[in-house]
Amino acid sequence: MKLADECAGGFNFLEFRDTAEVPGVFMSEPYADVFPSGARGIEAGRLLAWNPAIDLENGPDPATWPLLPAEFTARDLAAFLLYGVGTFIHDALGPYGVLDEAALENVGGSRDEWARQALREAYELAGRAQAVVGPLDDEAERKAHMIGEQLDKENGQANERERVFEPGIPADEANARRDRAKASVARLEKEFEELTAEATQKRERWRKAMMRALFEVEDAHEGEPASPAPAKPAAKRLRDFVQDAVDRICAHESPDGTHVDRRSMPGTALDLLWAMEKLHPDKFGEMKMKAFREHYKGICQWPNSARSQAGAKSLYLAIFPELRHNPALVVQIRK
Structure with missing residues (x-):
């Protein structure tokens, strides 16, 4: 949290709430709605309003879920770094998924090795997820930026040419001059809006694909889920137990x-x-x-026709041998 705020210029965008339903790091209230972030919002608004839960399929409620839970895994941290305020950290540690190890060594002090290791694991996961999804196609974004700068310049020139801000002119005349100035850059403005819309859609699709990959990609350590920050001995969350079980289910190979x-x-x-x-x-x-x-949102899901599917209890008995040690369970399945 401290690193993100420092990289963001000391604006203190983030705050820790230990009294929330799910304790963790949230956007500070003064910045929560400072810019519009909806369909007609601006990029700054979307950046500040973003929460990883927004792009998680069947994820928790973004209105109450933290940007980063108090008890987090490397996957959670990688998700936090994907977009929003977390991206400010890229300026210090390197682009998403490509860690500058030398820069990381300068983060914190001798007692902060757990934090540095958490960032290493998050960047490693981010890099592997990006290898699956591919890099963001930001051509439209770059073009929109260039056209936006040109639009600002030509808009200012049009205002000067039409003398929109000439002192002492009536309001009706000022509005008429502004209309003429605006009409002269209408083509450029339309191109800018179209490119911005395209860039926004591409980034949203890429984010969703990255979130899927982040929570499906296996850790380098024998196919287990990404481990929590090493020196942060917090208790596992319930969804972590579900994640472990689903990973075992998906790793099981059927006879075919x-x-x-x-x-x-x-x-x-x-x-x-x-x-x-x-x-x-x-x-x-x-x-x-x-x-x-x-607890299973964002980890797994069932098809719409799930109710007509055969039950999975027998399969789970095969995958989890420890269940078979209880004879009562077998009797229950046979009923």
Whole structure:
């Protein structure tokens, strides 16, 4: 948080809230709605309003979810660095996914090695996700920037030519002159708006693809999910237990050599909740389906026809041998 604020020029865009439903780093209230960020918003507004949950398929509510949870993994940190205020860190440590190790060594002091290692893991994940998705196609963005500068210049020249701001002229005359000035740059303005819209769409599509890749890409350590920041011994979140289980399910190879697609899970979500209750009764025991949804959002999903699919409990018994050690579970499946 400190690094992001320093790289952003000391504006203190971020604040930590430990009383939020999900504690973590949030956008500071004074900046939350300072610029418009909707369909007719501006890039600065979208940048400040962005939250990783916005681009997560079936993700949590962006209105209440932090930019970075207090208990975060390398995936969470990589997501934070993807867009929004987190991108200011690129100025200090290198472009997304390409870490400047020498610059990183200058971050913090001798007691901040855990933070540096967390950034290393996040940048590594970002680089591997980008290798899957590909770099952002920013040609329209660069053209929009160039046309925008030209538009500003020609707009100013048109105002001078029409003497829009001449002192003492009536308001009607000033408006008429401004209309003529605006008409003279209308073609350029239309081109700028079209390029801006194209650039915005391309960036949004790329962000969504990157978020999918970030939360699907495997860690370099034996195919396990990316580990939390090494020296930050926070307890695992419930969604981390779900992530571990789904990773094991997707890594399982069926007799015909196929694997489960986390975007089209077998059975229903109730089957997965059943497995989680048995694997971690202290965490998921007696949990209701509505509450469970918040923990698997962004990790896996089921097809619309899931209710007509065969149940997945037998499959989960094959994938998780520890479940088979409880005879009562086998009896329950056979019923």
